[in-house]
Amino acid sequence: MKSAPGIASLALAMLALSAAASGGGSAVSVRRVDCSLPALVARARSGSGSAAYRHYLAAQLRELAATWPEQELIDLFDAESDPELVELLGAALAGASDRELDASGLHAVANRAEEDPDPALRAAAVRALRRTTALENTQDLYTCLVQDPSPEVRQEAATNLVEDNRLIYSGHDGPAADAAVAAAVATDDPEIAAQIVAGISTEAVSAPSASGLVGLLGSGEPRLRAAAAGALGGVPASERDAARAALLELFDRDTDLEVREAIVEAVVRLDFAGARPLLARLRVADPRLAGEIDAWTAALALGLQEWSLIVREKQRLTAKQ
Amino acid sequence: MKSTYVLWAATAASILVLSVDADAHYVRAPLNGKVTATKYYSSGAFHGAVDIAGGTCGSTGVNTAMEGTLWWSVTIRTTYKVCYGNGDWHHNEVKHTFSSGWAFRQYHFNKSGYSYSRSCDRCTIGTLGGTGLATGPHAHLQYDKYGTKNTTWWWVSKGQYVYTTQRIGYTP
Numbered sequence: 001m002k003s004a005p006g007i008a009s010l011a012l013a014m015l016a017l018s019a020a021a022s023g024g025g026s027a028v029s030v031r032r033v034d035c036s037l038p039a040l041v042a043r044a045r046s047g048s049g050s051a052a053y054r055h056y057l058a059a060q061l062r063e064l065a066a067t068w069p070e071q072e073l074i075d076l077f078d079a080e081s082d083p084e085l086v087e088l089l090g091a092a093l094a095g096a097s098d099r100e101l102d103a104s105g106l107h108a109v110a111n112r113a114e115e116d117p118d119p120a121l122r123a124a125a126v127r128a129l130r131r132t133t134a135l136e137n138t139q140d141l142y143t144c145l146v147q148d149p150s151p152e153v154r155q156e157a158a159t160n161l162v163e164d165n166r167l168i169y170s171g172h173d174g175p176a177a178d179a180a181v182a183a184a185v186a187t188d189d190p191e192i193a194a195q196i197v198a199g200i201s202t203e204a205v206s207a208p209s210a211s212g213l214v215g216l217l218g219s220g221e222p223r224l225r226a227a228a229a230g231a232l233g234g235v236p237a238s239e240r241d242a243a244r245a246a247l248l249e250l251f252d253r254d255t256d257l258e259v260r261e262a263i264v265e266a267v268v269r270l271d272f273a274g275a276r277p278l279l280a281r282l283r284v285a286d287p288r289l290a291g292e293i294d295a296w297t298a299a300l301a302l303g304l305q306e307w308s309l310i311v312r313e314k315q316r317l318t319a320k321q
Numbered sequence: 322m323k324s325t326y327v328l329w330a331a332t333a334a335s336i337l338v339l340s341v342d343a344d345a346h347y348v349r350a351p352l353n354g355k356v357t358a359t360k361y362y363s364s365g366a367f368h369g370a371v372d373i374a375g376g377t378c379g380s381t382g383v384n385t386a387m388e389g390t391l392w393w394s395v396t397i398r399t400t401y402k403v404c405y406g407n408g409d410w411h412h413n414e415v416k417h418t419f420s421s422g423w424a425f426r427q428y429h430f431n432k433s434g435y436s437y438s439r440s441c442d443r444c445t446i447g448t449l450g451g452t453g454l455a456t457g458p459h460a461h462l463q464y465d466k467y468g469t470k471n472t473t474w475w476w477v478s479k480g481q482y483v484y485t486t487q488r489i490g491y492t493p
Contacts, residue, residue: 098390098442132390133440167344168440169392170420176392201420 037064041076044088058088065092066099074108083124086112090128098133110138119150126156135164135179142179146187146196157183158192162199171201181209181231190221198227202234210239214246225254226262233266240270251282261292269307273300291321344419348474348490350483351386351427351460352376352449359479360472369470370463371490373483378404378458381449383430384485386462387492390442391417399452402431412453412461415446423471425492428461429453443485464492 043049044057065073073096077089090112093105106129113125126145134141145157161180169176180200184193193216202213213235216228229250232243247263247270254260264282268275276297283293299314354375362368375381379402385393396414399407413436416426430436431450451458464471475490483489 095390095442098440098444100441100444136440166420168390170418172418172420173392 035060035064037061037068037073040064041085041089045082045085047084058091061088061092062095065096065105066101068096070096070102070105074105077108077112081118081121083120086121086124087128090125091130091132094129094132094134097137103137106132106134106137110134110141113153114141114144119148119153122148122150123152123156126153126160130156130160130163131167132164133168134160135168135176140182142183143186146183146189146192151189154187154189154192158195158199161196165200172204174204174206177202177205178209181205181212185212185215190219190224193219194221194224194227197224197231200231202231203236205235205239207239210235210243214242217246217250222256222259225250225256226259229259229262229266233269235270244270248278251285255286257288260286260289264289264292264296268296268300268310272305272310273303276300292318295321344421345491345493346387346389346391346425347488348386348425348462348492349384349388349443350485350487350489351384351462352381353484354459354482356477356479356481356483357459359475359477369465369472370461371475371477372459372461374457374459375482376449376458378402378449378451379431382433382435382445383427383447383449383460384443385415385417385441385446386427386443386460386489387417387425388443388488390440392440393417393438393444393446395436395438395446397432397436400432403450403452404458405451406455406457407452409454412455413447413450421466423464423466423492426461426463426465428463429455429459462490 040057040061044054044061049057070093073089073093077086077093080086080089090109094109097103097106109125109128113122113129116122116125142157142161146154148154148157161183165171165173165176165180171177177200180196181202184196187193197213197216202209205213210232213228213231217225217232219225219228229247232247235243244267247266251260251263264279267278267282271278279293279297283290295314295317298317299310302310302313304310304313350373352373352375354373356371357374358368358370358372360368385391393415394417396416399411399413403411412428413430413432414426414428415430416424418424427446429450429452430447431452433445433447435445436447449458449460455461462475464474471492474492477483477489
């Protein structure tokens with residue numbers, strides 16, 4: 001239920017130290033500023049203010065949207081053609097949906113992200129969906145967005161997938177990770193796919209997603225093969241054996257150093273100290289990896305039980321080499 | 322000239338208020354009510370969390386307290402209405418676990434049609450209740466890792482009345 005716009009029209013009292021302006025003393029002056037939604041939009045449209053001030057405006061708009069009639073906001077959003085305003089108003093609409101007032105705002109932004117003829121506006125609408133519930137409430141939206149003809153839109157969609165997985169779900173949610181993997185598999189842009197799989201946690205992915213990651217090991221782009229190998233290192237225990245087998249098969253046929261280093265890291269992550277015999281075998285197979293594998297072996301010998309600690313020690317040992 | 326200073330002061334204030342890390346969150350009151358306990362209970366025993374009581378057991382809505390869209394995991398251990406406690410580890414709970422391992426939890430609410438896991442921003446998660454170890458209906462807000470409770474995240478005091486529109490703390 002939304003209250004009248006009058007609530008949002010409450011003036012915000014801003015404090016300002018006016019000593020310098022009044023020529024000395026320590027008096028504090030208070031000035032009333034119109035913080036209604038149209039006033040905030042007008043201020044945003046003027047383009048004035050620092051980046052921090054515009055960030056402040058975005059936060060204010062997002063809060064105000066929860067008390068503003070949604071259809072008015074949707075009309076404002078639909079009529080807007082300035083990318084920055086599209087992003088601001090879209091984020092406000094999506095933010096109101098996340099407060100569970102009405103999901104139609106989120107869908108209005110999602111529709112524009114898919115269908116606006118202007119790629120700059122599509123990209124702005126995608127940015128507006130960042131750190132919202134779009135992953136949960138828009139079905140296969142991101143699978144479509146990563147196939148957009150505009151590279152800017154694809155890039156924004158990849159950023160959303162990575163940030164949402166990291167900051168909304170903190171890497172623990174299987175369906176969110178599955179949606180990201182599905183998008184990585186769907187896109188024809190190997191750079192975008194690599195960014196996605198390198199940026200998400202795969203600790204809770206499903207078996208089909210793990211298979212999707214194995215499929216990405218066959219990419220023609222070394223960066224994507226390396227990213228997929230790294231992602232397979234983090235899959236759940238139920239997928240560990242299949243992941244290890246796929247990684248070792250790739251090691252045998254892929255001589256790219258970046259890919260092989262990623263495979264080594266992934267097998268360490270899959271088995272921790274249990275990977276040491278395998279590491280010894282890989283060290284013989286590719287002498288270029290000797291330094292890397294020695295660092296991993298030394299880090300594993302410390303008996304640490306958390307992956308982040310093992311990585312930290314390995315990095316410290318590598319830096320000492 | 323003076324208005325320029327006003328603008329700069331407002332901008333500086335917004336920087337102070339909004340310059341937070343991507344994974345940091347302000348916490349708002351999950352319901353309108355009075356703070357009844359913070360670091361210690363009245364008895365002097367350690368509590369390490371914020372308790373807020375207000376409204377009517379079984380009908381006043383309880384919101385997730387953190388600003389920003391987050392995935393909230395709901396655990397329902399008691400399906401019926403309880404206002405004055407039904408024993409340790411019977412509390413209903415909603416929590417978000419950050420990738421750092423820190424978790425923000427809210428206890429004691431009664432189950433409602435909104436008590437299910439999902440992503441949202443300050444959404445209703447149940448009604449005011451006293452499920453679990455509670456002597457009366459209230460919301461318990463706790464930030465912990467490996468069993469250690471962080472006691473530095475709130476800035477409210479016992480006896481203070483707080484509103485859902487009000488920021489009561491910050492988790493870095």
